[in-house]
Structures are given as C-alpha cells and as structure tokens.
Amino acid sequence: MNRTAVKTLLTICCLIIVTCTAMAIASRPPAPTPLPVPTPIPTGKGIVTLNGQLTQDKIFINGDGTVSVALTMTAADTDAARPDMARNVDLVVVLDRSGSMQGQKIEDARRAIHQLLADLTPADRFALVSYSVDVRRDAGLMPVTPANRNLLQAAVNNISADNGTNLGAGLQEGLAILEQRAASGNAGRLIIISDGLANHGVTEPTALAAMAGRAVANGSVVSAVGVGLDFNEYLMTAIADQGTGRYYYLEDAAGFARVFKDECRKSRIAAATGLEILIPLHDGITLKDAAGYPVTVQNNQAIFRPGDLPAGQSRKLFLTFQVPTHSPKSYAINGISLRYRYNGQPYAAALTEPLQVTCVSNKDEALASINKPEMENKVLQDDYNRLRDEVAQSINKGDQQDAMSKIEKFRADKKELNSVVGSGRIAESLDKDLPALVERVKETFAGAPAAVATKQKQSAKELQYKAYEGRRQ
Numbered sequence: 001m002n003r004t005a006v007k008t009l010l011t012i013c014c015l016i017i018v019t020c021t022a023m024a025i026a027s028r029p030p031a032p033t034p035l036p037v038p039t040p041i042p043t044g045k046g047i048v049t050l051n052g053q054l055t056q057d058k059i060f061i062n063g064d065g066t067v068s069v070a071l072t073m074t075a076a077d078t079d080a081a082r083p084d085m086a087r088n089v090d091l092v093v094v095l096d097r098s099g100s101m102q103g104q105k106i107e108d109a110r111r112a113i114h115q116l117l118a119d120l121t122p123a124d125r126f127a128l129v130s131y132s133v134d135v136r137r138d139a140g141l142m143p144v145t146p147a148n149r150n151l152l153q154a155a156v157n158n159i160s161a162d163n164g165t166n167l168g169a170g171l172q173e174g175l176a177i178l179e180q181r182a183a184s185g186n187a188g189r190l191i192i193i194s195d196g197l198a199n200h201g202v203t204e205p206t207a208l209a210a211m212a213g214r215a216v217a218n219g220s221v222v223s224a225v226g227v228g229l230d231f232n233e234y235l236m237t238a239i240a241d242q243g244t245g246r247y248y249y250l251e252d253a254a255g256f257a258r259v260f261k262d263e264c265r266k267s268r269i270a271a272a273t274g275l276e277i278l279i280p281l282h283d284g285i286t287l288k289d290a291a292g293y294p295v296t297v298q299n300n301q302a303i304f305r306p307g308d309l310p311a312g313q314s315r316k317l318f319l320t321f322q323v324p325t326h327s328p329k330s331y332a333i334n335g336i337s338l339r340y341r342y343n344g345q346p347y348a349a350a351l352t353e354p355l356q357v358t359c360v361s362n363k364d365e366a367l368a369s370i371n372k373p374e375m376e377n378k379v380l381q382d383d384y385n386r387l388r389d390e391v392a393q394s395i396n397k398g399d400q401q402d403a404m405s406k407i408e409k410f411r412a413d414k415k416e417l418n419s420v421v422g423s424g425r426i427a428e429s430l431d432k433d434l435p436a437l438v439e440r441v442k443e444t445f446a447g448a449p450a451a452v453a454t455k456q457k458q459s460a461k462e463l464q465y466k467a468y469e470g471r472r473q
Contacts, residue, residue: 046347047076048272048309050338054355055318055378058369061361065325066288068318068382069355070374073338075271077312086268087187088123090141090220091116093260094174094192096227097130101161101195105227105253109193112256113156119264120144125186127177128155131170132163133200141177167194168202171211171222171239178220185344187267188220191260192239195227195253205235212243216305219274219341221245223263227253229457233464241294244274244307249465251458271311272340272347277304280335284324291317291382291471292389306472309340316473318382323357330358367420376423379414384429385470391437392463395456400445407438 055068093116095109113128120126127141139155142148174190181188202208212222222243224236227250240247246266248259279287279302287295287302295304309315323331334354340347360366387410394403411434418426444459445452 046272046340046349047078047311047342048338048340048347048349049074050336050349050351052336052351052355053371053374054333054357055375056366056370057356058358058360058366059323059325060363060366061325061328061359063325063363063366065323065359066320067323067357068320068378069333069336070316070377071277071319071336072314072316073272073275073306073309073349074314075309075311078271087270088121088125088185089264089267090125090127090178090181090184090186090188091120091264091267092127092129092141092174092177092188092190094129094131094170094190095159096132096165096167096170096194096196097159097161098132098165098196099162100165100228100230103161105195106159106161108253109256110156110159112253112260114153115257116260116264117144117149117152117156119261120149122146123186125181125184126152127174128152129170129174129177130159131166131173132161133166134163135166135169135173137173137177141181164200165194165196165198166200167192167198168208168211169200171208175211175214175222178215179218187270187273188215188218189245189263189267190215190220190222190243191225191263192222193225193227193256194231194236196230197232198235205232205238208235209238209242212239212245215243216274221267221308223248225250225256225259226461229454229461233461237464237468238294244305246307247465247468249461251462266308266310269310270308272309272342274339274341275306275309276339277306278335278337278339279303279319279333283331285331285333286322287319288322289320289386291319292386292468293317293472316377316381318378318471320382323359325359328359328361330356332356370420372421372423375417375421376425379417379421379423379426380429381473382471383410383414384433385467388437388463388467388470391441392460392467395441395444395463396460398456400441403441404438407434407441410434 051072053070059065059067093113122143122145124144125141126144128138130136130138138159139152171192178188178190198208215222222239223245224240225248226233226236237247281287281300281302290304293304293306295302306317321333332354337348337350387406390406391403394406411430414426414430440459444455
C-alpha cells in the first residue's frame with residue numbers, strides 16, 4: 001500500500017473514532033441541575049416567642065381523650081409600635097353597590113371612605129372597586145397625594161347602588177390590584193364589604209373563601225365586613241379567615257369609619273406578619289379545633305394561620321386535641337412551631353419542650369392534674385364562646401329547643417368541672433352569662449312570625465360575632 005493510501009486510511013479511522021465518541025457523549029442524559037439549597041429560617045432570633053401550657057397533663061382510660069393547649073404568641077416591643085416608624089399601607093376597598101345598599105348605607109359608606117382618605121398620607125396608596133351584577137375599578141391604586149385625593153373623592157361620589165350581588169367578581173378585581181401592584185414596602189390590605197347574599201357569578205362559599213387565600217401568597221391581608229341582617233356571616237368569616245384578616249359585623253353602616261380606622265391601624269403596627277402555626281400529629285393524636293380557625297392537615301401536620309401580631313402584644317389561643325385513651329400510655333405533643341415574617345425576612349419560633357400527656361386508669365388522678373388557671377381561661381375564653389357560636393347556629397336554623405339543650409348541657413358539664421377547678425369567675429359566668437343567654441333565646445322566639453324571623457337574624461349574627469371575637473383574643 002503506498003504512502004498516500006495509508007494516510008487516507010488513517011484519516012478515515014480518526015474521523016470514525018471522533019464521530020463515535022461524539023455520538024456516545026450526546027446520547028448520555030444531561031447532568032442534573034443542582035437543587036437550590038433552601039435558606040434556613042432563623043429560630044429564636046426573631047421577635048416572637050411561643051409558649052404552651054396544657055390545661056391538664058393526665059386523662060383517664062376510655063374517657064373522651066380531649067386535652068387542650070393554651071398557646072401564647074408574644075411579639076417584642078419593636079419600632080413598629082412607634083407612630084413615626086409605622087408602616088404605610090396599600091389599601092383596596094371593595095364596596096357592595098347592589099340595590100340593597102341604596103339610601104343610608106351607601107351614603108354612610110361614601111362618608112366613611114372620604115374620612116379614610118383624609119387620614120391617609122401621600123406615602124399610602126388607595127384603590128376603590130365596586131360591584132353589583134358587574135364589577136368596576138372606580139380608582140386604581142395611587143398615592144394619596146392632595147391632587148389624587150381629589151380624584152379619589154370624585155370616584156367615591158360617583159358610586160350609586162343598583163342590581164344584584166356579584167361578590168366574587170368584586171373580590172377577584174380587588175385581589176388583582178394587590179397582585180399587580182409595584183413593590184413599595186407598604187402593607188397590602190383589602191377590605192370587602194357586603195350587605196347581602198352572593199347571587200351572581202361565583203356564589204359557593206368555599207370557592208369565595210379560597211379566592212381570599214390568594215392574598216396570603218403575596219403577603220397581603222383580606223378583611224370582610226358584613227352590614228345589616230341579610231348577609232351570610234359564615235361566608236364573610238371564612239373569607240377573612242382564608243385571607244388572614246378580620247371579620248366585622250355592623251348592624252348598620254354607621255360603623256364603617258371605625259372599621260376603616262381599625263384596619264389601617266392594624267396594618268401600620270403589625271410587626272410579625274403572615275403567621276403560620278405548624279403542629280406535627282403522631283401516635284393517633286388529632287387536632288380537633290384551633291380557636292375556630294380553619295385547619296388543613298398535610299403529611300401528618302396540622303397548619304392554621306392566625307393573622308398578624310402587633311408589636312408589643314400577646315395573643316392566647318386554645319388548641320383542642322384528641323388523644324387515644326384505650327390503654328395506659330404517655331403521649332408527647334411536640335414540635336409545635338410558628339413561622340412568620342419580620343421586616344420582610346422569614347423567621348420561626350418553637351416550643352422548646354414537649355407537652356407530655358399521660359393516660360391513667362384513675363379518673364380522680366386525671367382531674368387532679370388540671371392546670372386551674374389555664375382551665376379557667378379556657379372555659380371563659382374558648383368554651384363559652386364556642387357555646388355562643390353553637391347557639392347562634394341553632395337560632396339560625398329556627399331550633400329553639402336545640403339552643404336550650406346546648407346551654408343546659410354546657411351548664412351541667414362546667415358545673416361539674418368547676419367542682420374541681422373552684423373558679424369564682426367560672427361560677428359567676430354560670431350564674432350570670434348563661435341565664436342571660438337563655439333569656440336571649442327565649443326573647444328571640446317570642447312574638448309574631450315576621451318579628452321572630454328578624455330577631456333570629458339579629459341574634460344569630462350578634463352571638464356568632466361575639467363568639468368570633470372572644471375566641472381569638
């Protein structure tokens with residue numbers, strides 16, 4: 001073979017080797033992209049401390065297995081409490097302008113919004129949405145400068161009431177404003193107002209409440225205001241709960257100004273925001289109730305969101321657990337933690353010690369383990385207000401006998417409990433509050449049918465609202 005042929009053959013072989021190598025490399029799967037390392041949340045370095053106390057640390061075999069934890073969240077007294085250091089607010093008011101708002105209600109709403117605009121500063125931003133069958137963005141989010149204040153006041157004056165109630169469309173439009181806003185560092189807050197039932201568009205309460213939950217994702221808060229006697233108080237409560245805001249009941253629209261002022265104040269002084277309580281569940285332990293807040297359970301962990309915490313303030317909530325009672329055994333309620341944001345950064349706090357509950361065969365031993373001060377607080381703050389809510393539901397259904405039965409059962413149960421606790425405050429409540437509640441039920445169902453129907457609405461809403469406020473002190 002001559003030299004030229006050898007050179008050609010070697011060149012071809014080299015090309016074949018290079019081609020095969022390249023094909024082999026190309027056929028390999030790409031190297032996986034490294035997952036981002038999650039940023040650890042500081043624990044114990046923030047501004048919130050968490051404390052938990054059992055109402056009793058022993059339960060008896062084959063009993064109901066109910067045990068409660070008094071969970072106290074305390075925020076340090078930070079600069080947020082100082083008027084000169086308070087946060088500014090991006091406030092969206094979503095106003096019902098359906099036909100039932102005609103007359104004094106819409107006039108009171110206009111007057112209250114004018115007063116609100118007078119109190120806001122150029123560093124605050126305000127938007128107005130109104131809804132009936134349709135929805136209208138009356139004013140986009142803008143700084144409340146003197147010039148813009150005139151534009152906003154004109155928009156308020158142009159609102160008139162007619163037609164039905166498309167609450168869902170109004171809520172969606174208000175949420176869109178918060179979601180699309182430019183970053184400002186301001187606290188985002190939406191207040192939705194209604195005096196009637198959602199009867200157009202999305203009307204299913206669960207779906208409407210889920211809409212409000214969208215605000216949490218962008219760090220905003222949704223509060224809900226029900227006016228008069230014809231709205232659904234449980235829907236408005238659910239919207240506020242999912243939006244981690246507050247529900248207000250106004251018997252008449254004259255209270256609008258107070259609500260707006262209260263909501264602005266809460267936004268400005270909130271130090272720990274976006275609070276989220278996480279509770280691991282194991283060994284057959286379940287969470288039955290968390291001060292009335294909606295609870296989700298995922299991967300054996302219960303989660304609920306109790307809203308924001310102002311600087312220098314504490315909140316105590318009662319968590320009710322169900323513990324197995326089939327045999328003598330000790331259970332640990334542990335790992336309860338709190339996540340929140342402070343100055344835009346994530347933080348966490350946790351109970352440092354597990355809460356130990358022991359199932360014993362001696363009922364007297366279980367009763368002797370009662371933490372008397374905390375049990376007293378639980379009865380007066382949580383149990384009595386839960387009774388109020390149950391009575392409100394019975395009244396709403398028109399079932400006077402059921403309401404009376406609930407009151408009498410509560411009286412008997414708490415009288416027996418107080419024979420151990422020996423609380424003068426519980427005894428006073430049984431002697432004064434329960435008879436007053438009985439009289440309220442009797443008076444509600446006395447009179448002509450039309451009058452009774454009106455009193456049912458009024459009593460049910462008032463009792464439910466008092467219960468809502470009382471349990472979430």
